[in-house]
Amino acid sequence: MRRRDGWWLPLAAGMALLGGCASMGVQPWERDVLSQPGMTPGEDVVLTSLDEHIYFSKEASTGGLGSGGGGCGCN
């Protein structure tokens, strides 16, 4: 049986798709804009802050949802 040319194309496309998201991480020194309050997801600021307060209290993880000053004392 004759081997078809270009058999590697789907494989290469698959590898490219998998590798495409490999370097999406934001470095600690690149969090300038991301650390602004406006970047916190959620439409209602009050509702979000209440939800976060409940979460922090339950999990003992103040700062765990994006604000600075978590347990490690770092951003």
Place this chain on the structure above:
Amino acid sequence: MLRPRSFLPLLACLLLATGAVAGEPAERPVLAAAEFALADHAGKVVALDFWASWCKPCKASMPWLSRMQQQYGGQGLQTVAVSVDADEASMRSRLGDIDPGIIVVFDPKGELAAQYKLEGMPTTYLIDRAGKLVASHVGYRDADAGKREAEIAAMLKEGK
């Protein structure tokens, strides 16, 4: 009786005179990332601190770093504060919090930060007199300040 308006020329003269004497405060020198070389501080213990104006724990650590420089600068400590702010104006807005004895470096592209593989903000690296990286501390907590100060004091005693 003097009318309030008669004070205006006097007030203007006073303001002008004050300006002429005081002038604009001299802008604090800031090194570019490419200008900073650890080798320039050989023989000193270097506390290399990475900070940014948007980082709240960094703000909390500045009084402590300033105190370290004031207290141990004479014994051979050189604190270097590397700002990773993207814009210079934001960085300069915080320079008032930093002791004048601390060398400020501006690293907007994170070149130095990438070189040191920063894991969080702030991070303080302690480098001994021989230029060897001895410790790295991610984050700042008042509770740990005493322990870190003791670490610096011990490093200063070594290799004198």
